[in-house]
Amino acid sequence: MKHITKGIVALAAGTALALSGAGTLAYWQSEAALPGVQFTTGDLSLYLNDERWKVNSTTFESDDDGLAREKMLAANLRLVPGSTVEWTQKYVFERTGDEMYLELEIELGGLSAHAVGDPDTPAPQLASAITASYSAPEALSEGGPTFEHVAGNVYRVTGAGTFSITTTLNWPFGDTADESNATEEKQLNLAASSVTMRQVAAPTVEPPV
Amino acid sequence: MRHETARPGDEATQRRTRTGTLPLSTLLAVVVALAVLAAPGSMAYLQAAAASDGVSFESGSASLAITAGSGGSPKVYPGVTMRVNATTADIVTNTGTVPLALSIDVTASSVSPGSLGASLNFTVSASEDGCATPGQVLWTGVVAAAQTPPLLVLDAGASRSLCVSYQLPLAAPASAMTSPATSFTLTAIGTQVQP
Numbered sequence: 001m002k003h004i005t006k007g008i009v010a011l012a013a014g015t016a017l018a019l020s021g022a023g024t025l026a027y028w029q030s031e032a033a034l035p036g037v038q039f040t041t042g043d044l045s046l047y048l049n050d051e052r053w054k055v056n057s058t059t060f061e062s063d064d065d066g067l068a069r070e071k072m073l074a075a076n077l078r079l080v081p082g083s084t085v086e087w088t089q090k091y092v093f094e095r096t097g098d099e100m101y102l103e104l105e106i107e108l109g110g111l112s113a114h115a116v117g118d119p120d121t122p123a124p125q126l127a128s129a130i131t132a133s134y135s136a137p138e139a140l141s142e143g144g145p146t147f148e149h150v151a152g153n154v155y156r157v158t159g160a161g162t163f164s165i166t167t168t169l170n171w172p173f174g175d176t177a178d179e180s181n182a183t184e185e186k187q188l189n190l191a192a193s194s195v196t197m198r199q200v201a202a203p204t205v206e207p208p209v
Numbered sequence: 210m211r212h213e214t215a216r217p218g219d220e221a222t223q224r225r226t227r228t229g230t231l232p233l234s235t236l237l238a239v240v241v242a243l244a245v246l247a248a249p250g251s252m253a254y255l256q257a258a259a260a261s262d263g264v265s266f267e268s269g270s271a272s273l274a275i276t277a278g279s280g281g282s283p284k285v286y287p288g289v290t291m292r293v294n295a296t297t298a299d300i301v302t303n304t305g306t307v308p309l310a311l312s313i314d315v316t317a318s319s320v321s322p323g324s325l326g327a328s329l330n331f332t333v334s335a336s337e338d339g340c341a342t343p344g345q346v347l348w349t350g351v352v353a354a355a356q357t358p359p360l361l362v363l364d365a366g367a368s369r370s371l372c373v374s375y376q377l378p379l380a381a382p383a384s385a386m387t388s389p390a391t392s393f394t395l396t397a398i399g400t401q402v403q404p
Contacts, residue, residue, distance in 0.1 A: 046257035079268045187268075194258055198256045
């Protein structure tokens, strides 16, 4: 027991000696500060611009004389079997940031028909005779925007500027005579339409097998 | 190599441990979910939309009207050309809103072989100012030809004098002259022209 006690005392004395020499157990250190960095978030905006109407072979453009739609309605054109209406709506697309993957959602207004001046007398034969379709977006300005179709309604979009989407109403010219007058002198209504661009995640690229 | 031996009670101890931490993890998940809901912009995506007004159109109509002429239909003699309503011509008018291709359908009460109905030749012409002067001949044929092909296009609102004449050919069979009275019907048909 005495020998053990002496040993501990000797070790404690050695430790106290080491602590008293302060610099001998130090380590070196140096540092350099990294500069901060700022990011700015992108944005996405969509505005209506001019429109162009084409009823059969007659085209209406917006100019100093008025808006295309007003001129088209003032012309009081009547739709008949075989008529085609092309409505080209131009949009201003503002976008900053890198390329975006956007889902393009086009909600075309519904078609309904009724007797002229009498909304309570529907004319379903006219509404069902006409088909409505719309085109893919088409860039109108230099530098884009470009719409690279990815899948479904998803496009890889670069650039910004003006683009258009054309909606077509088509009343096919049939091969049999219709003497029922069910579609004559009726009013066809195309409800309000909307275009929504929604950012989606970039699609995952499958590795080659 | 160290071998570990499962001891009774270990699994139970772990189960107790997991059981003990479950409420905490659930609580954390709830807290995170609430935090996300409370800060909706933190997981948003960009979106822009533009809406355009609706629009209305009116459909047109196809309508043809005939103002009957006067003068009746004279009797038939072989080799002689007679005109229907020689005094005042029939006037056909497009009262619709779409151009119409005009054709004529000629029918007879009897068209049996050798009869008057089968032998009479018809000529249809049109003019803009009555039938006093010969108009452009649009069609010549017999009743058996039935409906004519489109003869002319009548624009919306336009009118034409329709001049119809008939002749019994000299080579017609004698039975045609002895046929009972035959009534003829001429029907003007307007078919919409494809835009």
